[in-house]
Amino acid sequence: MEPRWRPALAHLTPYDAGPPLERLEAELGRPVVRLSANENPLGPSPLALQAIRAEVERVHLYPDGGAVALREALATALGVTPGAILLGNGADELIGLLVRALVDPGDEVVIPRPAFEPYESAARQMGGAVVWSPLRDYRIDLEDLAGRVTPRTKLVFVGSPHNPTGTVVGRAAWEAFLGALPGEVVVLLDEAYRDFVETDDCPDGLEALARRPTLVVLRTFSKIAGLAGLRIGYAVGAPRVIETLGRLREPFNVNRLAQAAARAALGDVAHRERTRALVFEERRFLYGEFARRGLGWVPSEANFVVAVKSVAPRSPRQPLSAAGTRRGGVGPERNVKRSGAGARRERAGWGSRQAGERRRGGAPPGEPLAGAPRSVWSEGLTPPVGGPEGG
């Protein structure tokens, strides 16, 4: 006898996280940098490590379910009240909570395409109808997104910087978008990569919160603080919204070590600034290397960069290093998409490139793909339904 599973489950497949990093390293006999996960190449904040060591003796005790001290510290840092913050077991958990709180079977969720995969799977888990909004020139098209909202739309996802392109939404487009959207439609603005933004033309999601009570801003300690393995992220929103979401969370959803580490990381300005400086430097390095290799790229405000080239198809797992790129410098995205026309996209990050390895001088950056033909993206790079973007 089969259990009477919810019908939505029939359309889901378990998330494929790829082989364990440690096993890959053992097989290859050398360190492996998993570029698809956009982790911090400097490692965790040293102050967070200290805090973890101090806290580790207390792991027999349940954590503070309300994460009071951390929420207070975050509230001070962000200029909001503690009641405006909900912590999660990674920002991932908060995506799921928001969707569970809003989406009944048949409700519509508007998602840019391609996008961070959990947006779609969370919606489908609830039986939601996913409405795709194609990117335009590698950017989220906010006008298109708003145009796809119907009376059945409960939630719209916006990433800025967006995963997988690293592009941000501009201030004017963001304001127009918020103005065009019915007030009861919830907007999730995912700012997981906000710390890596250099351009001024990028809204700070927190600034719009007072004007839009149905906006939820998502951030994480995974990237900038290097705490991805501890799983801790947070949502900021109107206290009523946050309180409602909190009804769905598990009592001890953020563990003791993660809370201690995140509090310490908040005060680790040196690690934060070193991480940002490295990412800024390496973005430029990659642009230069792509140019030297005749590749195009999408100017990125995140800690990864999309490169595009036209080549004969090859195995998705064949590393870029085979095309002449230094080991540990850039490498392939786990889920490389290939176009019918032979154009392909790879997402590159950076891992363990040593200072001594870095190319000095060298070719100046060539032309970015700011005005790339739409066809490259829409024909070649839109993933099939379920095509995952790494985290």
Ligand SMILES: Cc1ncc(COP(=O)(O)O)c(C=O)c1O
């Ligand atoms: C756009 C985006 N949002 C959210 C997350 C999830 O972050 P966390 O590690 O806090 O779950 C990621 C992780 O890669 C991401 O890329």
